[in-house]
Amino acid sequence: MPSPLGGTRRCFWSLLLLTLILFLLAGLLHVDIKMFTPLLRGQAEGPPITNVMFLKTHKTASSTVLNMLFRFAEAHNLSVALPASSSFHLGYPWLFQTRYVEGAQQDGPQQQFRQFNIMCNHLRFNPTEVQKVMPNDTFYFTILRNPVFQLESSFSYYRRAAPAFKAAASLDAFLAAPHTYYNQSLGLSNAYARNHMWFDLGFDPNALVEESYVSARLAEVEQRFQLVLIAEHFDESMVLLRHRLRWRLDDVVSFKLNSRSQHSVTSLTPEGQERAKRWCALDWLLYQHFNRTFWASLLTQLGQGRLHSEVAQLRARRQELTALCLQDSAPKNKTQITDRRLQPFQSGEADILGYNLRTDLDNETLRMCQRMVMPELQYMARLYTLQFPEKPPKNIPFLEA
Template sequence: MGIKFKKDEITNRTLFFLVASLLMILGSIYNIQSFSECKEVYEERQLIEETQERIFIEENQEKEDEKGQCSPTNSVVFVKTHKTASSTLQNIFLRYGLKHDLKIALPKNSGNRFYYPQPFGEWMLKEFPDGEKPVIIANHLRASNELYDTFPGAKRITILRDIPSLYESSFGYMKDTSAPYRKAGNIETFYANPDAFYNHQNPVGPHGNDVFARNHLAFDLGLEWTKLEKIHESIEYLDKTLDLVVLSDYFKESMILLRNELCWEWEDVLFFVTNERSEKKPISDDLAQKMREWNSFDNAIYDHFNSSFWDKVESYPNFDEDMKILETKLEEIKRFCLAGEKVCPPNDRSCQYNPGGGIKLKAFELSETGKKSVLCQHMIMPELSLSKKIFKKQWPGWKNFYEN
């Protein structure tokens, strides 16, 4: 056995050296310098593959962690400012509440505003039969600290609009119901000498409509809007109090920030612009400057949050990609829901609330597929109609709305 073993060993060694010699010859033909070089190449490739796999795992884990940290917000305080596309944004919040069967705050007097122009108080809320508390509030009100205390843990959101555009809209919409505007007759006359028409002793007016003649953003936000020395202090307060301030001038950009802030689905932030006038007056540079000066409180608020808005956009990862997604989805929902647009004649109650004065508002007509979709129906539903639907859903047997 021992002799046989040695013969086999010799034979194996001979075969080994023959194979090794052959590999060296082949190696020289293909310019492979040594077996050690092959080993280094192999180990380097293996290291690269292992590193790529680790990075992939870590990136996916980070994505999973981000998803885990982000849960949808189900409680929102929306400070609905006037003439800022706030009805379009309100529609988004009310739709979300209906979709998820959340309790939505509405006024105890069965109206559409929370006793505006009074500062909000919890006593204004219509109570629920089961004693539970609402988690979403989105109808017109004047903000107060009690508002935020009444909805602890809610995301606090409002919307602003550039001053010339805002006050052209305010004048056009409120020219017959706001005494300073009515006295002036036209916007150029008013801004030529606003002090001649504005009541400094009673700037709110008997029904709250006169406030639209000056700094009504600051008023809606619950600030001391007539005290210009409080501007800086007031902006600091808003910075600390509000979670997100969006801009109607950049509504699509705003919806991307809103979706991110609330961790909602794309469907939840889709929109059609509602309550929009079909006719608008062009604004000269001179008139725009007079508007900014007269409404300096609002102008300072807008300038501040316009700056912070773009800071958020710039720091948002993949913002352009999300914009493309939103624009695609807006086109898809438009094709699915709408047959076209129409202009509501003045005082047509089937459209959005219209204060009269010959104002023409845009509205939408549903397609055949849109008529069968709850989402489409809600997206074009006027503010008063949607509020009525919520009243009836949350308070069975309810009938009254603005006494009719």
């Protein structure tokens, strides 16, 4: 009878030989050895993470991420922490409280809270309250954008909402003399006008830019969030997020949502861009720091070769779904969208775009494509009805006009 020990030794030497061959090939072909690690491990990375909190910062491609999370939640029958009653956000711009979540506070002799799998609607981060309705093993992440372009987008989108923006003839005019227009005493109503991402994280947007203060807040963000994505590198962000969450490729493929037409985008002068960095100095320091840590995490986890390969796969799959779902790959303005239910909300001076779907889709494909292009208000209202069928549905006024 063959010795079991001999079989074990043969297995060991075979695996060692295979490993050496792969390393040699990687060296000869300049291929990143991390591309072979699933083969060397011989096992899957593990089950997908289903408890996720996404801090949805404003004007940072976060609506596209929210759609992805909503689709994942619906596909896996997960619970979502949705705005209570007729609200469309989780108490924003006030600091988050559990009472802003539908069904979070449970009746009983002791104050108990229902916990949810997914939280991703707009809120101002308040970790002690968020932790009451999210499980202990929740994965926390957020997304940042270059504050120059984030501010430009906010100016267009919130022109009629923020007092600081209303009187300014243009963003360049605002940035030339911001304190002429910005009244700090107005507090939350001007949240959109300065260090908006810093504010969303729960910090003071008017704090002095002191090294000790900034370093302490950056350390807090690193402690609270396992991952900070970068909007300018959206595809790379989705590749890294997919690995961290152990999700499938199709779970992170998306179409760009809540984007503006080019005619409603303003190009700041170089001088205006420098003024924006100074005016939003806290956001600029935040962005610079996490842009560095993002790339460090990406290259450490994946390596250059595997990153390029997986970004190419993501873009190829998006192209396939574009051809499958959309009448025309180019997004449309509100007057061109034929299905009124798929029209996005319009705000300020921004011309928010949406999509038309092909008319020859079978029912199953149509449902999948509808979810991919569904604007956030409509999708949130849909999930609310599915999750709380006993409650009155959320009304979306602009669709009923």
